[in-house]
Amino acid sequence: MSRFGLLLLVLAGCRSEYHWTSNPTMAVPLWTTQPAPPTEIGCVSVETWVAKSGKTGVGMTVALTARRPTCQVELVDAALSVGQRLVPAASDAVLVTGPRPTYRYLVFRFDNDQAWRSGGRTGTAAFTVRAEGATSRLDIPVEQRLSALERSRGWVSPPDAACFGVEHEVIGMEPDLLAVRLRLRPRAGPCRVRFGGARLERPASGRVEQAPQATVWQELPATWVLAFRRQPSPSQPRLGWRAEIDVVIADGIVVPLELDVGYAIPRIKGPP
Numbered sequence: 160m161s162r163f164g165l166l167l168l169v170l171a172g173c174r175s176e177y178h179w180t181s182n183p184t185m186a187v188p189l190w191t192t193q194p195a196p197p198t199e200i201g202c203v204s205v206e207t208w209v210a211k212s213g214k215t216g217v218g219m220t221v222a223l224t225a226r227r228p229t230c231q232v233e234l235v236d237a238a239l240s241v242g243q244r245l246v247p248a249a250s251d252a253v254l255v256t257g258p259r260p261t262y263r264y265l266v267f268r269f270d271n272d273q274a275w276r277s278g279g280r281t282g283t284a285a286f287t288v289r290a291e292g293a294t295s296r297l298d299i300p301v302e303q304r305l306s307a308l309e310r311s312r313g314w315v316s317p318p319d320a321a322c323f324g325v326e327h328e329v330i331g332m333e334p335d336l337l338a339v340r341l342r343l344r345p346r347a348g349p350c351r352v353r354f355g356g357a358r359l360e361r362p363a364s365g366r367v368e369q370a371p372q373a374t375v376w377q378e379l380p381a382t383w384v385l386a387f388r389r390q391p392s393p394s395q396p397r398l399g400w401r402a403e404i405d406v407v408i409a410d411g412i413v414v415p416l417e418l419d420v421g422y423a424i425p426r427i428k429g430p431p
Contacts, residue, residue: 188275189306190217192284192299197222201293202230203255207286209301210264214272216246217301219265219284225257233289239267239301241274241282275303321414322350323379323406329420330384334391337400337420338369338384345379352377355405355413357385365389376409 190212197204204224211218217239223232234250248265255261267284284299323343331338343352354371369386387402404416 187306188212188303190271190282190301190303191306192301195299197224198295198297199226200288200295201290202226203232203288203290205286205288205297206260207284207297207299212271212303214270216266216268216271219248219267221263221265221286222260223253223255223263224260225255228257230255230257231291234263234265235287235289235294237265237284237286239269239282239284241269241279242277244269244274271303279303321406322346322348322408323352323414325416327418331386332400332420336368336386336388337402338386339418339420341383341385341404341416343379343381343383343406350379351409352379352381353407354383355407357387357402357404359387359389360401360403 190209192208195206197206199205202225204226206222206224208220209217210220219239221234221237223230231252232255233252237248237250239246239248246267246269248267250265251263253261253263271279280303282301282303284301286297286299288295288297322345324346326342326344328340328342329337330340353376354373356373357367357370359365359367365387366389367385368388369384371383371385385402385404387400389400400418400420402418404418406414406416408414
């Protein structure tokens with residue numbers, strides 16, 4: 160049995176599905192922030208959180224939501240302090256339009272592995288934000304502690320104009336095999352679809368091993384199970400998966416779904 164679990168193929172008549180039995184998760188050091196309400200600065204509402212954490216640094220997301228139709232916002236500076244280290248990140252100006260947030264992803268690069276081994280457990284992420292004349296400095300406490308590493312995380316993104324939405328579940332994941340379940344549901348009124356094809360984008364050399372029939376139209380709701388296989392990489396055993404799945408709707412329009420699955424950290428909130 161591999162370290163990630165046992166993958167079983169269950170046959171029920173002519174239909175097959177992959178099922179996953181997982182091993183316990185692994186504890187790794189991760190940077191986190193405490194939940195906090197958004198901060199209002201002039202015409203913008205600002206929210207921040209840790210999006211990625213690893214041995215080579217920390218990635219944080221800044222969500223900017225306009226409090227009126229448009230708002231000119233500038234991230235004047237951004238820096239992360241951990242012990243004696245002061246790590247800057249690139250900042251910029253952005254035009255924010257409501258009501259949906261605009262996201263900025265900031266990378267703080269440093270030897271986080273050394274910081275953990277030398278006792279670095281707390282720090283402060285400081286952001287200076289200017290929004291049409293109002294300027295404020297945000298000091299966000301961050302903490303590094305052992306957390307459970309999730310086995311997998313997937314994202315499926317149908318466009319807003321499509322007549323359906325998607326719920327996704329990773330039901331099997333090995334270095335050489337990925338199995339996912341997609342639950343397609345109508346957004347408003349009837350929606351008729353069929354499977355239009357799928358392909359791996361990372362790695363491009365993989366193949367689709369299981370998919371719905373491309374000639375069968377289905378009235379939603381419906382459930383699809385897809386499986387992808389590739390040659391495992393000994394040098395990158397935790398290499399993620401990226402695929403594109405085509406859904407054809409009744410008027411002949413092809414709606415591509417982007418699927419990105421990897422060994423993710425917990426508490427990721429929103430894009431990127």
